[in-house]
Amino acid sequence: MLLLDNISLELETDQGKVPILHDVSLNMDAGKMYALTGPNGSGKSSVARVAMGIYKQTSGKVFYNGEDISELNISERARRGIGYAFQHPPRFKGMPVKDMLEMAMKHADGVNCQVLRDIGLCPEDYLERTLDNSLSGGEIKRIEIATILAQNPKVRIFDEPEAGIDLWSFEQLIDVIGSSHREDTVTVVISHQEKILNMVDEIVLIKDGTVNMRGDRDTIWPQIKESAECSCRSNCRLEGEIYADCPR
Template sequence: MLELKNIQFAVHESNDSKEIIRHIDITVPDRSFTVITGPNGGGKSTLAKLVMGLEKPTGGQILFDGEDITNVSISERAKRKIGYAFQQPPRFKGLTIRKLLSLAHGSELSECMSCQYLSDVGLCAHDYLDREMDASLSGGEVKRIEIATLLARDLKLAIFDEPEAGIDLWSFAKLVDTFQNLRKYNMSILLISHQERIMQMADEIIVVEQGMVTKQGSREEILPQLLHEFDTICDKCL
């Protein structure tokens, strides 16, 4: 469904050019759960932004359902049912969560459907529908509500950029449960994360370091390698 072919991305600093993404090839199948992981500064978030169209590659092609979308705008990608969840979701004072879900859906949602989406992200619908999307909500609540808006859009591909960033352990546990629930939706998930509990849910894990794919394979193949490398690093630090 999603295919990245020889993707490159560079930024210009003064008179120099710095490569952020270097000749990356990735395929994300239909209805799969793919986690991209790797050290900070390796290019993971940039890769997610390239897929959504927030950044434009300096080389290569992005194909979605066989169509070249490399130069397609963010709004056009959204129409093709690609969605993106930010590390820090925006808040909208004066806008109720009920209205936000309807806006995401594109038409007025029934209370039953609104409740379903909120329930699937672990929120008691009747406690939230008429609340405003403002500073009274915790970081974890805002992130789960943002996921509910993606569900309301009936996406083909949902992109999550480190959804665990900036939330407490309780909220993280709820977030893990939320991603488990997303399995029943007919969409592919591309998720940037460092967290072992999230990687344990993946069909495939891709490791990106210094702008390149260094490992790629099934969870059963890649996760034990990563855990072994981590244990080795910890042993050396003792």
């Protein structure tokens, strides 16, 4: 359904061109749930951004249902059915939450408030709020996730949905991502959370801008757990401190 074919990505920075992704190939089939995991800075969000058309790959192609969408922009890809919930959602300054959800649902006659309840926000408290700095990072994050749930695209990419979300809402979030997954949908969750890695069909480990390991959860998860180095910052054990992104 979604195919990243030999994607390499270089980004222009103040220090010149920086290589970010190298020969990343990933095919994702309808009906399956995937987790992208790996150390901070390994390139997970960049993979999602290339799929969504936010970053333009330096080489390689992106296909959606067999169609080459490499040259399509974000809105065209969104229209095709690809949705991305940002790791750090931009704030559409001044836009009411209600309008944002209505836009996502593509009709203007009322919002399905359930999507807000699903992610632990009371619609009465939030529908009339505005997407600006008056909302906390966690609130913005949840509204972003609710927007993708409302939009219900065929390819749903959630980038670290757990960030800024309390434990109780997190359990609820996992349930709603799982229960809203369909046979004709690809769900991709970028995450370090064991509960999410346990929920998916396949795990992809991204490391140093490449696909380091990939396979069904039961095969890959024990290998990731075995290899402390692969998901921890290199010194996490030496410091006697386990970081949030360590799966152990």
